[in-house]
Amino acid sequence: MASDELYPPRRLADAQRATAAAGLDALLLTPGSDLRYLTGYDAHEGERLTCLVLPAQGEPTLIVPTLERPAAEASPAPATGVRIVDHADGTDPYPLLVAALGGPVAAVGLADRMWAEQVLALRAALPGAAQRLASEVLREMRLRKSPAEVAALAEAGAAIDAVHRRMGEWLRPGRTEAEVGADIAAAIRAAGHVSVDFVIVAAGPNGASPHHGTSGRPIGAGEPVVVDIGGTMPSGYRSDCTRTYVAGAPAPAEFVDYYAVLHAAQRAAVAAVRPGVTAEDVDAAAREPIAAAGFGAAFLHRTGHGIGLDGHEEPYVVAGNARPLEAGMAFSVEPGIYLAGRHGARIEDIVVCAPDGVQRLNTTPTELIAL
Structure with missing residues (x-):
């Protein structure tokens, strides 16, 4: 089965429209099923930050550790239209995330099973942003299988x-x-x-x-x-x-x-x-x-x-x-x-x-x- 059938590029645009309709400025998705649902990328879960930054408007960005960039590029993710940005070991990835948002945000939807250390780091990086669950947006999309x-x-x-x-x-x-x-x-x-x-x-x-x-x-x-x-x-x-x-x-x-x-x-x-x-x-x-x-x-x-x-x-x-x-x-x-x-x-x-x-x-x- 072709990856674009299972992970169609239009999902990102659909998710962006649903994000805006939910009153959120962006979804922030760390490794897990929501990230894979939108990009096809079966990302490694670890202490190094991997995060899809999906603004309600604008270009989606996939932030990955440098050593995992080849895996991200080999996945279906590039075909969905995401931009891939990497961070080297020892550098702070959160400024990359803030830059990918493209401006101030009032509310963001976080992956439901994001690690607590990442949730807290995002709270520090985006002190003015309310944190809600990404499932508020993605639940309805995922409920009905294609x-x-x-x-x-x-x-x-x-x-x-x-x-x-x-x-x-x-x-x-x-x-x-x-x-x-x-x-x-x-x-x-x-x-x-x-x-x-x-x-x-x-x-x-x-x-x-x-x-x-x-x-x-x-x-x-x-x-x-x-x-x-x-x-x-x-x-x-x-x-x-x-x-x-x-x-x-x-x-x-x-x-x-x-x-x-x-x-x-x-x-x-x-x-x-x-x-x-x-x-x-x-x-x-x-x-x-x-x-x-x-x-x-x-x-x-x-x-x-x-x-x-x-x-x-x-x-x-x-x-x-x-x-x-x-x-x-x-x-x-x-x-x-x-x-x-x-x-x-x-x-x-x-x-x-x-x-x-x-x-x-x-x-x-x-x-x-x-x-």
Whole structure:
């Protein structure tokens, strides 16, 4: 996929107009997903300042350490029209930033996850400027994925599905969660990801902890195993998919019963996705059948989170979010049931709200998978 499709130059102009409309004089974006969204530059995060200075009017400037200028120039950033300025080690980069603003500023939007030392340095360099969050401007731009972004997420979904399809090679009784997790991590990279974001292999009672990770505990025959995995593709876009497995013996009868409830609830929530339905409506579609079966207290988390250049971003599929879904919104649908001290289950697909309904980006079966 061409970088100008995924990171189109017009985004900078769109962001400048939105910055002005928000009453901000500029956005100041240090390494992270917002910087990459606007320029395509996957910048190194470190103590040396890298910052995109995006004035509401005027020329965008990317300030980088001298030793990272080659990487910036090799990225899609120059094609978006940004000017690159570098600073040598031992020099103060903040005067370059002030100069790039082109004049006094009353209010600036800072990258939401900018380091505190940079926030404070900017407060000193721009003492008259109010500091707000850049997400006030960029949230609305990033909420709706372009066709190129959906294609990138679909590529990520296919890559992580390929890993789940190989689970029978690794997941078997007697092996530890950590041993299985190491095989999965290698397979995530082999499937085309440039990095492994997380690997959860949670067997038996560990499956009742949604963010368990892995451990040295051996997997028992017939124990349900929650496998939640994801990574980042060369495009910058993320994968995230959960399936629940059982190996070596049948699962406990009570687990099979509540897995059937979970399976129906996840399918109902996916089917509820379409433009105009609210995020909390999708959450309710998953939550209500689980509660009706007596497991409401065992569904511990929201139904889903947005995904794109971040693994977790808006929209969040949770009670209280009355935002109507729009075409292009991409998010997980991942209800779970967790019985402390016994076992748990989760089923997760990434979906996109399509003009006429829903597009699943994970296509492996969602039934309990016996290995």
